[in-house]
Structure formats: structure tokens, C-alpha cells
Amino acid sequence: MAIFQGILLLIVLLLVPMAAAATVVGVGRGAEEQDPECLPTSCGKQDGPEIRFPFRLKGHHPNHCGYPGFDLSCIHHSKFPVLELPFSVYAFVKHIDYKSQTISISDSEPQVCLPRQLPNLNISAFPFQFLTNYFYKDVSFINCSHTLYEPRIACLSDQSHQVYAVINSYNSLYVSCTKMYNMSLPYEIFRYYYRNITFDDLQLNWSKPECRKCEARGQNCGFKNNNNSSSSKSQLLLNGSTECFDKPRQPSMGALTKLKIAGAVVGPTFLLLVVIAIYHVYRSNKMKKADQVKIDKFLEDYKALKPARYSYADIKKITNQFEDKVGQGGYGIVYKGKLSNDVYVAVKILNNVKGNGDEFINEVQTMGRIHHINVVRLVGYCADGFRRALLYEFLPNNSLEKFIASDQQKRSLGWKKLEDIALGIAKGIEYLHLGCDQRILHFDIKPHNILLDNKFNPKISDFGLAKLCSKEQSVVSMTTARGTVGYIAPEVFSRNFGNVSYKSDVYSFGMLLLDMVGGRQNTETQNTSECYFPEWIYKRLDQGEDLGIQIEEDGDAKIIRKLTIVGLWCIQWYPVDRPSMKVVVQMLEGDGDTLIVPHSPFASTNPMPMTGTTGGRTFNSELEVISESE
Structure with missing residues (x-):
């Protein structure tokens, strides 16, 4: 690559004196075929995009050389021109494809921060459009005083506040954050590089003026009759009619002889330029290697989100x-x-x-x-x-199982924190069921697979038994039972209870909630080996008796009752009687006063009605059998 760049640079340097000689002897007829004021140019000496109609370079091309809204500017340190858009929005243009009428813009230069300019962007006054094949997402930009595991907008953030772009802004972790604005943006423009978002190589296209036919013929495009007087040139911007022009022709053989003589005269100068070019290529290559070392170190230090x-x-x-x-x-x-x-x-x-x-x-x-x-x-x-x-x-606080094995360990966390942990787990499962391109069924939800970070935030782990299926088709076919005994839903063992679906994860979550409330070694259930804790606690709850669980602070009893009721709803024997995880999250986020105790899941022999009621909320589940997607 470096050798190629060196050869290319030598060719350019060779053509400089030749072009000068061509100007002296007056060779070529390109100036007769295209307005000399509108000839192509670029920013910098190499690698920058060629600037020609419908674009014009401000300060170099007159107004009639470019189409309205296609003005570009050069800044002294960059090879990429700046595109000036309505309402003071601008970006660097990295590439222009005149054949497909497409441009690539970027905010990778330090002067540009596209996320800051997005609210000012008026699409109706914008001569360019996003590509039609983009997949759009509603994105919220939020300002937080604490760190989140979300894509971070580096150019909007500082040491005291971090700005993030989130797809689902309902997360409880965002309550203390301030929403700046919402935008509907192409999902592909986000580049997740260690939680820092850059808007790089964003593709835009234009439909007017239409110059594709000129490019297909190997010609340039421009306004019709652009050799008219200055007064008529102003009219060209109003009617917008374009036509094709031949590119400047190659010089004749007589001119080439004169160019050889000119080259011999400037030979020593050319030799000096060659030495300078070689040094420039060497220095440029060395700088690129240094930049690559920095990038490699960055990747090694922080690792990408992609495994x-x-x-x-x-x-x-x-x-x-x-x-x-x-x-x-x-x-x-x-x-x-x-x-x-x-x-x-x-x-x-x-x-x-x-x-x-x-x-x-x-x-x-x-x-x-x-x-x-x-x-x-x-x-x-x-x-x-x-x-x-x-x-x-790495999560330093190990698994949830460690903290719910006994009342003493649960007291070390407190019931309010246990409630937050339960809600976090529910949101994680809801994300698996609804937040991905395909529905993810975990099939092994249990306390051992819930890990806690340094702030005791829960994280679901161990996806070795997980299955993928379409979000529209929620039921999977299985040949063998999978999961951990005690948390496996009844339908996984016997299809007499219903079909295996995302409701199987709901059952496992319900058993996990009841473990958090009373544990599998509850002191009041150890007197008999035949006493099943979920059934024992249901009878107490249904008869209005004390649950026999030690509380430390005011409000603990209310939390325990809410977790118990939600858990009992989730472990109904028939999948159609269980709520979805979205409804479970709503139940846990509520105050619990309106929750209704469900029918006993241990005495029924027939499924409850298809529509269940939980504190004024309804849920309906009609499940269709499908094949699992591997």
C-alpha cells in the first residue's frame, strides 16, 4: 500500500510540470466544452473527494457551477470538504459517488458532533435523504450523571455527565437521567466501539439534479448553456435544467513533444521533488503504523461489545x-x-x-x-x-443463591433491595422475550444463574440451554426436558398441561420469586418432608394468616406479599393462566395493593379461563405450536 501511494505521488508530481507546459502551449479543447470556472477541484493534495457539479467549492467556484444546497467548503487541516446543510448543520464528506448519486458523511473529525446537530435537521429543507434500505429505530438521547452499560455519545459527554443513546428508554435505571430529545434514525449508523458511538460513513443520496446518464456516458454534468453571460447564469439556478459535457481531451502528439522538452528543463527540480515525495511516503507510513498501535492497544484494553x-x-x-x-x-x-x-x-x-x-x-x-x-x-x-x-x-458478588439461602443472608440485603433484584431479573427476561430480533427462551432461570454486580444489580447468565424462536410464533417443540428440577414448568415434562413456550420461563421465574420469599429450606416447612413450600405459603396467604417471615423495616411485609402473589401467578400449572413477562414487570412496578391472589395452582385439574385479571390488568395467551429455530 505504501509503495502504491509513493508511485501515485510520483506520477502526480510528474504531471505538474507537464500540465504547466500544456497551459503555456495552449493544448486541449476542454475549456471550450465546459466552463473553465467550473472545472473539478478538491480539498488538499490527495485522497479527498473530487468536487464538481452538482457540488461547488465555495470561494473557488461561482454560484452557477453548483446546484442549490450542494455547497462545500475546505478547512486548512482536512482533506475532506464540509457540507453545509440548512439550519447550521454541517458534516465532513468522506466520499462522493457521482454515478449512484450518493455521499458518505462523517463526524469523525473533532470539530463535528452530528448528535448535537440532529435536532436542528429539517428533512423537508434537506436536499439529501437517508438510503431507503435503512432500518429505522426511535432513539432517545439521555443525559446521566452516572455510568450506564449503554452506547455513549462521546462528543456530547464530559467528566460530570454522560450522554447515551437508548432504544428502550423505559428502563428504571434511567429515572435519574434527563431526556434531551428523541429522533427516528437509521439503526445501521450506530457503531458500538466500547460503548462510544460515532456517526461514521453515514450514507445519503440525492435525486435532483439527475446526472446519472452523463456519468454512464463518461461525461460531466452541468447547467444548460452555462457559457452564457453572468445575467443569464443566475437564471440557471431557477430552472435547474442540466445537460452533459465532454471531459477535457488529451493533448496532441505535438504537444507531447513540447512537454518532453519542458520536462528535461525541470529535471533537477523534479529529482528534488522525488526525494521529498519518498520522505513524505515514509513519514506518512510511519504515522499510520503509530496510529495502528494505538488502536490495537485500545482494543486490547477495553475489548469490543462483539465477543x-x-x-x-x-x-x-x-x-x-x-x-x-x-x-x-x-x-x-x-x-x-x-x-x-x-x-x-x-x-x-x-x-x-x-x-x-x-x-x-x-x-x-x-x-x-x-x-x-x-x-x-x-x-x-x-x-x-x-x-x-x-x-x-466479572461480577464480584457471586450468585443470588448465596443471598437467599437463609433469613440471615436475606437480611444482609434487605427486602427493598430484593424487590429491586426481582424487578431487574424480570426486565432481563422480558428483554430476552421481546427485545431481540428473535425471541430467546432461557429454560434455566434459577437463583444460581442470577449473578450480582458490585451494586447488587442482577444479571441473567448461563444460556447453554437457551432456544431461539420467532417473536410472532412463541411456542417451541422439544424432544427432551431441559432445565433444573424444581424450576422446570409442568408442560416441559408433560404436554397435558400445554405447549412449551416463553411461559415456561415465566414459571421458572415464579419459583425463583418464591425462593426469594421463603427459600427451599424454610424453617416452618422442615417438620415434614411432604410439605411443599409454594402450596404452604399459598394456603397462608389465601386464609389471611401470617406468612411467618421475619421483617425488619416498615414496608417489608408489603413487599413480601407482592413478591408472593406475583410468584403464585407465575407458577400456575397451565401456561395460559400465567402472565407474560411484560405483565409481570408491570405487577412488580406497581405498589401491590391492587394485586389479586390467583386460584390455587395445586388443586385445579382444568385450566383457568384464557383471560386472567391481575389488579385491573388483563392478559390473554393463545399459543401456536411451531418448530424451534436453531
Whole structure:
């Protein structure tokens, strides 16, 4: 690449004296065919886009050389021209494709911050349009005083406030943030580079003036009769009629002889220019290598949101030869690891047993498309021969199971924090069911798979049993039961209860809520091995008796009652009787006073009515059997 640039530069330097000689001897007829005031130009000496009709360079081309709204300007330090749009909106033009009538604009230059200018952009007064094949999203720009795991607008942020672009602005974490404005924007323009968004290579096109036929013929385009007097040229901007012009012709053989003589005269000067060009190419190449080193270090330090692939040698280095073991289960062993710049990860080394291949592929494929505050982020993976590992963000407070095993441990968190944890888990599951391109069914929701960060925010983990299906078709076909005993929905074991669907995750979440309330080792249920805690607590709740759970502060009893009722709604035996996760989130966000205790899920032999009522809210579930999407 550097050699090619050097050769290209030498050719340009060679043509400079030749072009000068051509001007002296008056060769070529291009000036007769196209207005000499409107000849193409560019910003800088190389790599910048060619500026010609319908664009014009302000300060270089007269008004009649360009179409209204296509004005470009050059600034002294950039090879890219600046496009001036209505209402003081501007951006750098990185590329102009005259054949397809498309331009690429960017805010990568430090002077431009497109997100700051978006509210001023008036599409009706805008001569360019976004490409029609873009997929649009309603985006909210919010200003927060605290850090979020959301795409960050670097050019709008400072040390005290961070500005983020979010698709779903209803998240409870955004309550303390200030919404700046909403925009409907093409989803493709977002580049997620370590939570910093840049608007780079945004594609726009124009329909008028139409110059494609000229480009197809190898000709230039311009206003009709653009050789008229200045008074008539002003009229051209009003009627907008265009025609094609021949490009300047090559000089004749006689002119080439004169050019050779001119080249011999300036030979020593040309040799000096060659030396300068070689030095310039060397220096430019050296600077590019230095920039690449910076980029590589940045990628190594922070890692991209897209999972990265590591070798097994990398895994040993990251874990310091598997020094710090933090957990172990049937899936394998988890070690604490460290990337550069004190970025910690949890490294799960998978057991080399049958079935791990499917679960490994499933988890990488599923986690690679998820980005939510209540779902563990997959940093990377290793598939080195028969050795497989998954790298997650490190969460220092371990799993929820650790904090609900006894009343003493639950008191260390407090019921208000447990309520927040329950709501966070529900929002994470709702995101899996509704927030992705395909519905993700987890099939293993349990306290062990809920991890807590340093602020005790919950994050759903372990997607080895997850399934993907269309959002319009919610039910999956399964040949074998999957999940953990005690949290598996009845229909997973027997289709007599209904079809396997996203409602199976709702059942598991309900059992998790009841675990948070009373645990599987509740002291009042240990007297008999046949007493089932959910049934025991339902009878107490239905008869208005004390639930027998120790409370510390005012309001704890209300929280316990709300979690219990929501949990009982979720564990109804028949899927049609369970609410969706969207309704569950609404129930948990409410104050709980309007919640109605459901029918007993343990005594019914027939499903409840298709439409259920929960505190004035209704939900209806008619499920259609489909095949799972692998």
C-alpha cells in the first residue's frame, strides 16, 4: 500500500510540470466544452473527494457551477470538504459517488458532533435523504450523571455527565437521567466501539439534479448553456435544467513533444521533488503504523461489545495459569481472570464431555446478540481444539443463591433491595422475550444463574440451554426436558398441561420469586418432608394468616406479599393462566395493593379461563405450536 501511494505521488508530481507546459502551449479543447470556472477541484493534495457539479467549492467556484444546497467548503487541516446543510448543520464528506448519486458523511473529525446537530435537521429543507434500505429505530438521547452499560455519545459527554443513546428508554435505571430529545434514525449508523458511538460513513443520496446518464456516458454534468453571460447564469439556478459535457481531451502528439522538452528543463527540480515525495511516503507510513498501535492497544484494553476469540494460551495468561478459582459446577470450573488495564473477567472452562459442543455453540450464538443491563455480557470465547471456554464480565458478588439461602443472608440485603433484584431479573427476561430480533427462551432461570454486580444489580447468565424462536410464533417443540428440577414448568415434562413456550420461563421465574420469599429450606416447612413450600405459603396467604417471615423495616411485609402473589401467578400449572413477562414487570412496578391472589395452582385439574385479571390488568395467551429455530 505504501509503495502504491509513493508511485501515485510520483506520477502526480510528474504531471505538474507537464500540465504547466500544456497551459503555456495552449493544448486541449476542454475549456471550450465546459466552463473553465467550473472545472473539478478538491480539498488538499490527495485522497479527498473530487468536487464538481452538482457540488461547488465555495470561494473557488461561482454560484452557477453548483446546484442549490450542494455547497462545500475546505478547512486548512482536512482533506475532506464540509457540507453545509440548512439550519447550521454541517458534516465532513468522506466520499462522493457521482454515478449512484450518493455521499458518505462523517463526524469523525473533532470539530463535528452530528448528535448535537440532529435536532436542528429539517428533512423537508434537506436536499439529501437517508438510503431507503435503512432500518429505522426511535432513539432517545439521555443525559446521566452516572455510568450506564449503554452506547455513549462521546462528543456530547464530559467528566460530570454522560450522554447515551437508548432504544428502550423505559428502563428504571434511567429515572435519574434527563431526556434531551428523541429522533427516528437509521439503526445501521450506530457503531458500538466500547460503548462510544460515532456517526461514521453515514450514507445519503440525492435525486435532483439527475446526472446519472452523463456519468454512464463518461461525461460531466452541468447547467444548460452555462457559457452564457453572468445575467443569464443566475437564471440557471431557477430552472435547474442540466445537460452533459465532454471531459477535457488529451493533448496532441505535438504537444507531447513540447512537454518532453519542458520536462528535461525541470529535471533537477523534479529529482528534488522525488526525494521529498519518498520522505513524505515514509513519514506518512510511519504515522499510520503509530496510529495502528494505538488502536490495537485500545482494543486490547477495553475489548469490543462483539465477543472476541481467544486461544487456549491466551486463556492461561488471562487466568494467570488458572490461579484464582471462584466456582465449580457440572458445566466446569470458573476462574477469575484479568485483561489489561485492570479489566476483570470470569473464565468458565467447559468440561470436555458429550453435549458441550452444542451448548457451547448455543451460548456463544445467543449471547453474541444480547446487550442489556440485566444480562451478563459475553466478552469472548475460546475454541482451541477440544478446549472450550467462555469469558464473561466479572461480577464480584457471586450468585443470588448465596443471598437467599437463609433469613440471615436475606437480611444482609434487605427486602427493598430484593424487590429491586426481582424487578431487574424480570426486565432481563422480558428483554430476552421481546427485545431481540428473535425471541430467546432461557429454560434455566434459577437463583444460581442470577449473578450480582458490585451494586447488587442482577444479571441473567448461563444460556447453554437457551432456544431461539420467532417473536410472532412463541411456542417451541422439544424432544427432551431441559432445565433444573424444581424450576422446570409442568408442560416441559408433560404436554397435558400445554405447549412449551416463553411461559415456561415465566414459571421458572415464579419459583425463583418464591425462593426469594421463603427459600427451599424454610424453617416452618422442615417438620415434614411432604410439605411443599409454594402450596404452604399459598394456603397462608389465601386464609389471611401470617406468612411467618421475619421483617425488619416498615414496608417489608408489603413487599413480601407482592413478591408472593406475583410468584403464585407465575407458577400456575397451565401456561395460559400465567402472565407474560411484560405483565409481570408491570405487577412488580406497581405498589401491590391492587394485586389479586390467583386460584390455587395445586388443586385445579382444568385450566383457568384464557383471560386472567391481575389488579385491573388483563392478559390473554393463545399459543401456536411451531418448530424451534436453531
